[in-house]
Amino acid sequence: MQDILIIGAGPAGSYTARHLANLGFKVTVIDKQPGLGNPVCCAGIISPECIDMAGIGQSPVIRRLNSARVFSPMGQTLNLYRNGTQAVTVDRAQMDRLMTEKAIEAGAEYIPGKKVTGIEFDNDRVKLMAGSKSRLKIEGRMLVMAAGFNPALTAAAGLGKVADFAVGAQVRVETEEATELKVFLSSRFAPGFFAWLEPLQNGEALAGLLARKNAFAYLEAFIEHLKKSKGTRLAGKPEYRGVSLAPLRKTYARRVLVTGDCAGQIKPLTGGGVYYGLKAAEAAVKTINTAFQNGDFSASALAGYQRLWQNMFMKDIRFSRFGRRIIESFSDRRMEKAFTAVMRAGLVEKLAGDENLRFDHHGKVVMRALAEPAFYRAFFATVLP
Numbered sequence: 001m002q003d004i005l006i007i008g009a010g011p012a013g014s015y016t017a018r019h020l021a022n023l024g025f026k027v028t029v030i031d032k033q034p035g036l037g038n039p040v041c042c043a044g045i046i047s048p049e050c051i052d053m054a055g056i057g058q059s060p061v062i063r064r065l066n067s068a069r070v071f072s073p074m075g076q077t078l079n080l081y082r083n084g085t086q087a088v089t090v091d092r093a094q095m096d097r098l099m100t101e102k103a104i105e106a107g108a109e110y111i112p113g114k115k116v117t118g119i120e121f122d123n124d125r126v127k128l129m130a131g132s133k134s135r136l137k138i139e140g141r142m143l144v145m146a147a148g149f150n151p152a153l154t155a156a157a158g159l160g161k162v163a164d165f166a167v168g169a170q171v172r173v174e175t176e177e178a179t180e181l182k183v184f185l186s187s188r189f190a191p192g193f194f195a196w197l198e199p200l201q202n203g204e205a206l207a208g209l210l211a212r213k214n215a216f217a218y219l220e221a222f223i224e225h226l227k228k229s230k231g232t233r234l235a236g237k238p239e240y241r242g243v244s245l246a247p248l249r250k251t252y253a254r255r256v257l258v259t260g261d262c263a264g265q266i267k268p269l270t271g272g273g274v275y276y277g278l279k280a281a282e283a284a285v286k287t288i289n290t291a292f293q294n295g296d297f298s299a300s301a302l303a304g305y306q307r308l309w310q311n312m313f314m315k316d317i318r319f320s321r322f323g324r325r326i327i328e329s330f331s332d333r334r335m336e337k338a339f340t341a342v343m344r345a346g347l348v349e350k351l352a353g354d355e356n357l358r359f360d361h362h363g364k365v366v367m368r369a370l371a372e373p374a375f376y377r378a379f380f381a382t383v384l385p
Contacts, residue, residue: 001125001139001140001141002026002027002028002109002138002139002140002141003020003025003026003027003140003141003142003292004017004020004025004026004027004028004140004141004142004143004144004288005027005028005030005126005128005138005139005140005142005143005144006027006028006029006030006108006143006144006146007029007030007031007116007128007143007144007145007146007147007153008029008030008031008145008146008147008148008260008262009029009031009033009036009096009099009100009103009110009112010040010096010146010147010148010260010261010277011054011095011096011099011260011274011277011278011281012146012259012260012261012262012277012278012280012281013029013031013144013146013147013259013260013281014029014096014099014100014102014103015053015054015055015099015103015277015278015281015282016144016146016259016281016284016285017029017103017106017108018055018099018102018103018106018108019106019281019282019285020108020285020288020289021103021106021107021108022106022107023285023289025288025292026109027103027107027108027109028108028109028110028111028138028140029100029103029108029109029110029111030111030114030116030128030130030136030138031110031111031112031113031114032113032114032115032116032147033112033113034112034113035112035113036096036097036100036101036112037093037094037096037097038093038096039093039239040092040093040096040239041168041169041170041208041239041240041241042092042168042170042241042274043089043170043196043198043206043208043272044062044089044090044091044092044095044198044206045065045087045088045089045090045181045198045272046087046088046090046272046274046275047086047087047088047275048085048087048088049275050274050275050278051088051090051095053275053278053279054095054098054099054278055099055102056095056098056099056102057098059094059098060090060091060092060094060095060098061088061089061090062088062089062090062091062200062201063088063089063199063200063201064085064087064088065085065086065087065088065089065181066081066082066083066084066085066086067079067080067081067082067180067181068080068180068181068182068183069180069181069182069183070182070183070184070185071182071183071184071185071186072185072186072335072336072339073185073186073187073188073332073335073336074332074336076336076339076340076343078339078342078343078348080348089181089198089199089200111130111136111138113131114130114131114136115130115131116128116129116130116147116153117129117130117131118130118156119143119153119156119157121254121255124141125139125140125141125255126139126140126141126142126143126255126256127139128140128143141255141292141297142255142256142257142288142291142297143157143255143256143257144256144257144258144259144284144288145157145256145257145258145259145262145263146258146259146260146262146277146281147262148241148260148261148262149162149165149241149242149243149244149261149262150261150262151242153262154248154258154262154263157253157256157258158253159248159250159251159253159256159258160248160249160250161248162244162245162246162247162248162264163246164244164245164246165242165243165244165245165246166193166210166211166212166242166243166245166271167210167211167212167213167215167240167241167242167243168208168209168210168215168240168241168242168243168271169208169209169210169211169215169216169218169219169238169239169240170206170207170208170209170219170238170239170240171206171207171208171219171223171234171235171236171237171238171239172200172204172205172206172207172234172235172236173197173204173205173206173207173223173226173232173233173234173235173236174203174204174205174232174233174234174235175197175203175204175205175226175231175232175233176203176231179199180199181196181197181198181199182196182197182198183195183196184196184197184222184225185335186332187331187332188218188221188222188225189209189218189221189222189225190209190210190211190218190222191211191212191218192211192212192327192328192330193209193210193211193212193327193328194209194210195207195208195209195218195222196208196209197226204235207219207222207223207226207232209222210243210271215240216238216240219238243261243266243271243273244261244263244264244265244266244273245264245266245268245271245321245324246264246268246317246321247263247264247265247266247314247317248263248264250306251263251265251280251305251306251309252287252299252302252303252305252306253299253302254297254298254299254302255297255302256302257284257287257288257302257305259277259280259281259284260273260276260277260280260281261273261277263280265277265280265309265313267317267320268317268320268321268323268324269320269323269324269327276309276313279309279312279313280309280312283305283308283309283312284305286305286308287302287304287305287308290304
């Protein structure tokens with residue numbers, strides 16, 4: 001019997017496996033993908049701090065970003081710029097592969113190509129059934145769910161489902177203008193959210209968006225827009241995935257912890273989850289180590305995990321969700337007014353000049369904006385006739 005079973009070999013799962021294996025635990029990772037380095041529906045824009053936390057060096061980094069252009073529904077442009085690298089684009093497939101390899105090097109066992117089909121809890125163990133006809137059966141003293149957006153899995157463990165989510169859609173394209181990150185705000189492509197064109201290498205880019213529903217149709221409309229204005233050509237097949245916009249109410253139970261996308265530990269404004277997932281994995285490792293030292297795997301003994309990760313970034317999530325509600329309430333006409341008002345008030349320049357604001361802490365950006373008189377000038381210019 002293993003000490004810890006982990007479902008999912010994404011960043012949160014591999015980080016947890018690697019650090020627990022380094023502590024001497026017997027760890028097994030079960031992943032539904034058939035091998036390492038499979039394509040991931042993710043823009044792959046993370047902070048330099050995040051790539052350092054992953055512990056895999058700089059090889060997955062494709063570009064370093066310190067600017068972006070944001071387009072309003074009618075084509076107004078807002079230029080965002082700061083000195084120094086603010087974020088990096090990474091090859092997520094390579095990043096995931098390297099993190100899994102590091103976990104295996106540390107001593108974790110990796111079982112690919114097996115989808116978990118059943119979970120059973122006994123007094124002293126957790127049992128997983130996986131694969132075709134549930135032929136694979138494996139037992140462990142604890143379970144960590146890190147399987148990405150997976151409401152069925154969390155429901156099977158008695159932890160319910162994420163209540164608020166969207167769908168991410170993305171496709172690789174070829175374009176002559178893939179030189180900087182571009183963000184598009186328009187109900188034609190992503191009502192209440194945004195679409196993006198993210199430069200990669202050799203004239204390729206990722207075109208993607210978030211939407212509550214009809215993501216396939218919106219992605220088609222976005223690609224048609226890019227084709228008309230930028231000579232864009234498809235270079236791959238579209239990919240889709242669910243994106244949590246709120247965390248689970250409870251991310252622990254007897255012998256179980258949930259981390260990363262699976263727990264809804266996602267940035268509500270952008271749908272990014274790598275940073276929160278890694279921070280939550282840190283909390284999971286500490287909690288699991290303590291549970292084994294004390295020989296106590298009860299829900300009350302594991303409740304400290306939720307307190308740890310919430311102290312790290314729950315405040316940020318709450319303010320980000322407030323910002324998300326504002327954005328989703330805007331029509332294209334109101335968004336256009338907001339663009340004009342923000343530029344006149346100089347709000348972007350004021351926020352960009354605050355060196356305490358970081359890429360991974362969107363809630364702090366919202367809080368900082370709420371402290372600016374320029375925000376209220378822009379807000380009332382937007383909402384008043």
